[in-house]
Amino acid sequence: STPAPRSPTILSLAQHLRQVERERPGGVADDLSPLMNQLAFAAKVLAREINRAALAAAAPPQSVQGGTNSTGDDQTRLDVYANQVVLDAFHRSTRLAGLVSEEMDELVVLSEGDRARMILCIDPIDGSSNTEINGSLGTIFGFYRRERTGPGDLTAELIEGRAPLVAAGYVFYGSGTLLVYSQGEGVRSFLLDRELGEFMMCHPDIRCPEEGDSFAANTGRLYEWHPGLQRYIHHISQRDPATRRPYSLRYSGALVADFHRCLLRGGVYFYPSDRGHAEGKLRLFYESAPLAFLVEQAGGKASDGRSPILPPRARSIHQRSSLVIGSAREVELIEKFVAEA
């Protein structure tokens, strides 16, 4: 008799995607597999470039600055390059109808995507202020699915919630390059093996701990925050071993890196509104919502301090929102302090 097939211990992202496609034919996976492979390719190109980004930034003329993007942020040379890598990876895709990037004013309609349902919203380089200091960087992405194919106003479909988020993830360029993603059945991570040139599965089912003992926020703006948040900081700074206080502060300036810690170890990341950022700083469609999708898949929570991030409510594709994200209990604790103020 033949032995029962066992699940392989060494599995690449491409193999994993083929496996999901085989198990669920006709589902979202049919569209997602080729798209995720294209995304993984872009991530490999970016990982290589990021490796020498600190050098390039220190040595003109490669370090020409990019200008400002649609939401008024300074663009680094890497932001501009990364946006081009993403466009190149997808421009002939027959599975992608449209692409929204932090670095482009308008949604791009893809020339060969007239029969496609997916819309990709992406922040090609998250945490770009870390580029020159050899700090952590990321790429955040969400795949939104149209109700039907064919002509239509893709921007309106996104904003009005007619194209819900069906898969999301990020690439974390840290001491290793890690791709974390979910298509609605748990969260998996894959580490880039540079010798093989492949993302290899390293965690098949990430769960976010219910509680944590660390927080990530730019407390430099503490006195510009909602009074409830100021009281929250006071609360978590008190000593009480039973509730693991005082909490530790862990903030890198790159959302992906700070979120990743919360996802794995527990804790909370938040970027609230303040005097300089009336609606918060982070962008809904390609920063907050994709991470909210992931954290919910892992058993955690994401809100704007009062109500859930998902489904996104927006007036524009570059909509900003406050974000509180991480362990369920930690997000609820912040919501309590905000509600009581």
Ligand code: AHM
């Ligand atoms: P970016 O996409 O322009 O890099 O902005 C997003 C980044 C996040 O990665 C990070 O958490 C936050 O902005 C840091 O902002 P601040 O410097 O105000 O703390």
Ligand code: MG
């Ligand atoms: Mg960015």
